[in-house]
Amino acid sequence: MTSGIGYTRDVFLWGISGIYLVAFASLYVQIPGLYGENGILPAKLVLQEKIDSIEELLDGAPTLMKLTPRLGLNAQGGMDLLCLTGMLVSFLSLVFSGARDTVAYTLLWMLYLSLYQVGQTFLWFQWDILLLETGFLAIIVAPFNLQLPKKWKMSPYHQHDSITLWLVRWLLFRLMFASGVVKLTSKCPTWWGLTALSVHFESQCIPTPLAWWWHQLPLWFLKLSCVATYMIEIPIPFLFFSPVRSMRIFAFYCQLLLQILIILTGNYNFFNLLTIVLCLSLLDDEHFGYKTGRQSSWLGRLINILASVLVYGYIGYQVLHLFSLKVNFSPSFSVTSSTAFSQPQFTAWLDWIVPWTMTIGAVSLSYEIVMAVVRCMLEKKAMQWRLISVAQCVLFGAISAGMLGISLVPLSYLSNSSYYSVPTIFRNAHEKFEPFQMTSSYGLFRVMTGVGGRPEVVVEGSDSLEGEWKEYEFMYKPGNLSRKPPVVAPHQPRLDWQMWFAALGSYQHNTWFVNMAYRLLQGQPEVIQLLQHNPFPGEPPKYIRATLYHYHYSQNNGQDWWVREKKNEYFPPVEKDNPSLVQYLKHAKIIDDEDTKGKPDKKRRPSQPSYTHRFVTFIRMLIGQPDGFNLIMSIVAGTLLIKIYNKYFW
Structure with a gap:
C-alpha cells in the first residue's frame, strides 16, 4: 500500500530545479550593473571585510558571501561564484534524477539565501522570498539518496512523502488565501468596487502585448473576472485539504487557470511558474497516468459526488449572494456585479475564519501523519522495515508540525485578533528563524496602483x-x-x-x-x-x-x-x-x-588574483552581459534537449 505520490514528488522537485536555474541565470547577467564595484548598489556596502569565526558567519544576515574574500574574490566576484554554482547544481538536478536530493536542495537554498542577504532592494521581492521558503521545503521533500549496500537499499519513495508534500500544499494555501484577503483588508476602492482589473492591465509593471487587448474588454466582464479572482483565491484554497480527490484536482485547475492568465497578460518573471509548481502538491501519481491500485466502492463514489455537489453549490451560492451577480440579456448580454458586504462584515468574518484555518491545517496534517503510519503498518515488508518507515513518518511528522506552527505567525497577520492566539513557542521560533526566510507572509496586488494613469x-x-x-x-x-x-x-x-x-x-x-x-x-x-x-x-x-x-x-x-x-x-x-x-x-x-x-x-585591484578570481572573471568575459530573456531561453532549451537525449537516446 503506497501513498501514490512518488512521481508527483519527483515532478515537484524537477520544477523547483528549473525555477532555481532561471532565478540564478536571470540574476547573474545583472550583477555587474546592480552590485559590481561601479554598480548602482555595490554589494560590498553590506559585507564585512573579513570574518574569523563561525559566530561571525552566522551573526546578522547569514550569507556565504562572508567567506568569498578568503577565495580572493571581491563582492561582485563572490556573487558571480554563487550564481554560477547555483546554475550548475540546478542544471544537474534538472537533468539527472539522481542529483535531486537533500544535499543539492540544501546547497541551492543556501546559495540563494546568501545572494538575497546582500541583494538589498533589488532582491526584496515577494517571489524571491517565496522561492526561499519553497526551496527550504524542497530540502525536506527531497530524498537523501544515500549510497547503501544493495541489501540495505530502500525504496526511493516513502510513506512520509505525503507528509512533506503537505507542507507544500499548506504554503500554497497561505499564498493564495492571503493574496485574496489582502485585496479587501487594504480597503482599496478598486478592489471593493470590482474595477481593479479595468486598471491592472495598463498599470502593472511590465505588461505583455495581450494585456492591451484585455484592457479593451467590456467593464462588466472585467468586474466579473475580479469576482472570479476572489473565488479562486479565497474559498477555493480550502479545497486543498479536502479528503475528496476530485475537489483537490478541481482546485488545481482553478489555480492553474489563474496563473496561465497572469502569464499571458503580465511579465511576473518566475513567480507564476513557481506557483504552478506549488500547485503540483494537489495532484497524485494517478493523475499523471500511473496506476496506484486505489479503488473505491460505488457507495464511496456516490458520497464523493454528493459532497462535491454540496460544496460547489455552496461556493456558487455564496458568490452569487456576496457579489449580487445578475445576468442581463437585453439590450445586450452582460453580467452585473457589486460587492454586497461591508468592510466591518468582512473584518468580522476574517477574525472568525483565520483561527479556523489554523485548526484546519492542524487537523489536516494530523490526518496525513496518521494515514502515513497506517500505510507503513500495512506494507508487505518485514517488521523491522515497517518500524523504520513508522519512525520516518514520526520524524517528518514532527518536523512538519514545527513548520506548521512557525507558519501560523505570518498567517495570523491577516487578522488583528489572531496573532496572540498563536502559542508563544511558535512566535518565538518564528522570530528566531526569520533571517533564514523559512516562512513568510504574502499578499500580492494589495492595492491597485495607476488609477488615472x-x-x-x-x-x-x-x-x-x-x-x-x-x-x-x-x-x-x-x-x-x-x-x-x-x-x-x-x-x-x-x-x-x-x-x-x-x-x-x-x-x-x-x-x-x-x-x-x-x-x-x-x-x-x-x-x-x-x-x-x-x-x-x-x-x-x-x-x-x-x-x-x-x-x-x-x-x-x-x-x-x-x-x-x-x-x-x-x-x-x-x-x-x-x-x-x-x-x-x-x-x-x-x-x-x-x-x-x-x-x-x-x-x-588585487596584485595577484587567485585562481577562483581568474575563473569567475573568465566566465564573466566569456558570457558578458547578454539579454537576460535570451540567455534564459537558451539555457532552458539546451537543458531540455539534454534531458530528452538522456531519456531516449542514452
Whole structure:
C-alpha cells in the first residue's frame, strides 16, 4: 500500500530545479550593473571585510558571501561564484534524477539565501522570498539518496512523502488565501468596487502585448473576472485539504487557470511558474497516468459526488449572494456585479475564519501523519522495515508540525485578533528563524496602483540646461510610445521593476535612483548595459534629470501603443560634480576621495588574483552581459534537449 505520490514528488522537485536555474541565470547577467564595484548598489556596502569565526558567519544576515574574500574574490566576484554554482547544481538536478536530493536542495537554498542577504532592494521581492521558503521545503521533500549496500537499499519513495508534500500544499494555501484577503483588508476602492482589473492591465509593471487587448474588454466582464479572482483565491484554497480527490484536482485547475492568465497578460518573471509548481502538491501519481491500485466502492463514489455537489453549490451560492451577480440579456448580454458586504462584515468574518484555518491545517496534517503510519503498518515488508518507515513518518511528522506552527505567525497577520492566539513557542521560533526566510507572509496586488494613469519616470540627459534633452530607454518598461510591450518572463529585469516602484513614490524614498543617476553621469558601461538605448554613446551627458509622466494605452495600436501626459519634475537636473550629490554619495560610500580626484583605487585591484578570481572573471568575459530573456531561453532549451537525449537516446 503506497501513498501514490512518488512521481508527483519527483515532478515537484524537477520544477523547483528549473525555477532555481532561471532565478540564478536571470540574476547573474545583472550583477555587474546592480552590485559590481561601479554598480548602482555595490554589494560590498553590506559585507564585512573579513570574518574569523563561525559566530561571525552566522551573526546578522547569514550569507556565504562572508567567506568569498578568503577565495580572493571581491563582492561582485563572490556573487558571480554563487550564481554560477547555483546554475550548475540546478542544471544537474534538472537533468539527472539522481542529483535531486537533500544535499543539492540544501546547497541551492543556501546559495540563494546568501545572494538575497546582500541583494538589498533589488532582491526584496515577494517571489524571491517565496522561492526561499519553497526551496527550504524542497530540502525536506527531497530524498537523501544515500549510497547503501544493495541489501540495505530502500525504496526511493516513502510513506512520509505525503507528509512533506503537505507542507507544500499548506504554503500554497497561505499564498493564495492571503493574496485574496489582502485585496479587501487594504480597503482599496478598486478592489471593493470590482474595477481593479479595468486598471491592472495598463498599470502593472511590465505588461505583455495581450494585456492591451484585455484592457479593451467590456467593464462588466472585467468586474466579473475580479469576482472570479476572489473565488479562486479565497474559498477555493480550502479545497486543498479536502479528503475528496476530485475537489483537490478541481482546485488545481482553478489555480492553474489563474496563473496561465497572469502569464499571458503580465511579465511576473518566475513567480507564476513557481506557483504552478506549488500547485503540483494537489495532484497524485494517478493523475499523471500511473496506476496506484486505489479503488473505491460505488457507495464511496456516490458520497464523493454528493459532497462535491454540496460544496460547489455552496461556493456558487455564496458568490452569487456576496457579489449580487445578475445576468442581463437585453439590450445586450452582460453580467452585473457589486460587492454586497461591508468592510466591518468582512473584518468580522476574517477574525472568525483565520483561527479556523489554523485548526484546519492542524487537523489536516494530523490526518496525513496518521494515514502515513497506517500505510507503513500495512506494507508487505518485514517488521523491522515497517518500524523504520513508522519512525520516518514520526520524524517528518514532527518536523512538519514545527513548520506548521512557525507558519501560523505570518498567517495570523491577516487578522488583528489572531496573532496572540498563536502559542508563544511558535512566535518565538518564528522570530528566531526569520533571517533564514523559512516562512513568510504574502499578499500580492494589495492595492491597485495607476488609477488615472500609470506613473512612469523618464530619465533624460543633456550637455546644457537649455539644450536638447535626450531620453534613456530602459530595457523593458514602457518608455517609447511606439514600442510594443515585450514578453520577458521568466527573466526578471530588476532595474525595470524598481523603476516602476520608484514612480509610485519619490527619489528621496528610492535613494538607489540617485546612485543610478550618478552612474549615468559617469557613463559606467556596466549600468548602461542594463538599458535598451543610450542616447550618449560617446561621452556621458553633463546633466541628468527625470520627469514623471502618466501613461495610458492608446485606443488603437496601429502606430503607438501608449499615450502620455507630463505631470511634474521627478528628479531635478544635476551634474556629476554637484556638491550636494558628491556629499550624499560619500556618505552612502558609493564614492570616496580617490574617486573625486579621478585617481584609481589600488586597494580594489588585487596584485595577484587567485585562481577562483581568474575563473569567475573568465566566465564573466566569456558570457558578458547578454539579454537576460535570451540567455534564459537558451539555457532552458539546451537543458531540455539534454534531458530528452538522456531519456531516449542514452
